[in-house]
Amino acid sequence: MNLHAVCAIYRFEMARAGRTLMQSIISPVISTSLYFVVFGAAIGSRIPETHGISYGAFLVPGLIMLSLLTQSIANASFGIYFPKFTGTIYELLSAPVSYLELVVSYVGAAATKSVILGLIILATAGLFVPLQVAHPLWMLLFLVLTSVTFSLFGFIIGIWADGFEKLQIIPLLIITPLTFLGGSFYSIDILPPFWQTAALFNPVVYLISGFRWSFYGIADVSVGISLVMTIGFLALFTAIVAWIFKTGYRIKA
Template sequence: MNLHAIGAIYRFEMSRTWRTLLQSIVSPVLSTTLYFVVFGAAMGAHMRMIDGVAYGAFIVPGLVMLSLLTQSIMNASFGIYFPKFLGTIYEVLSAPVSPLEIVIGYVGAAASKSLMLGLIILATARLFVPFGIAHPLPMAAFLVLTAVTFSLFGFIIGIWADNFEKLNLVPMLIVTPLTFLGGSFYSIGMLPPAWRTVTLFNPVVYLISGFRWSFYGISEIAVGISLGMTLLFMALCLATIWWIFKTGYRLKR
């Protein structure tokens, strides 16, 4: 394992975060803070409790997941797309660096940025709504697993995309709507049976449900199923990335 190469890629990607601090950290935090102000502090005081949890506190895990999913994908996709766009990816591919080391460097940096953002948003949420964390270790595990999984997904999108429009297509038109419809602002148990069945085909539901369980010990879906679905998606992403490097899809041509 070439730790020097991994560290070089990781440090380069992390340095880009500090150069674009307003876009990378401040803007997502401010956007999520508006949700806490409007839905948590303002509307939450007039909403009934859900499963014994105040509405403002109930939406905290969903909002953290919304930011974490979006930023993981955006960080990883832009991280690998720009070397393709500038042509510097060929220098990386021709260097004595294995595909595994390339993925660890880029995905590790993207996941680190997303985790940092998620923790900042959690700290910010405490300023607006009181909440507790019933299971801190599982909460941290879900954070890390989600950040890594969707950074892998973003890495795939960055390789697939051949223009800036496609980079924003999946996060904005697919991931964000799925997150809003995945129980971020409501419990899927409140839905009619038919819609509840349809919702179960949304993979984000399992992430939010498992993450919310780590906060309040309540879950619409068994925690084991939530964890299993996340690991399955990670395995699919890893298999896709293996195929990309094996075939050179949009990397060598």
């Protein structure tokens, strides 16, 4: 592997995050903090505990996952779309850099930014609600796996999109609604039986459930199933990226 090329692209993408600090870090942290203020403090004080946990603390894993999914997709999709938009993608494709090295560079940088953001939000949440992390290693595992998985998904969107507006369609119309309906603000156990079953078809439920288990030891579905589903999504998106580079879909045309 051409580590020099990987490091060069990785450093460039990370430097871009520094230049857009307000958009990539500060804005998501402020938005999430508002959720803690409104739902955790104002409304949460009037809501009974969930599984013995205060509502404000219960929100933390779901809100971190909400930011993690959206920012992973946004970082990776813009990172690969911009070279397409400016035409510099062809310089990368003609350089002695393999497809694997391109994916590792762009996806690695996007996932790194998302992990950093998730940890900052976690630290910020401690200012608003009492926190505990029962399984810190599992928490980091789910954090990294989710960041890498949805950075791959964002990479796919960036290849597929042929305009800036298309970069926002899937995150806004699909990912955000699925996250809100995936147990970010509630446990699916409180839903009627039919809707509990329907919620299990929402893939985000497994991500949030496994991540929340790492904090409090409670989950809507088995942590083993959550881990298998997360790895399954990772394998699926990896296979799609491999197919894209094999066929040259929207790259070589």
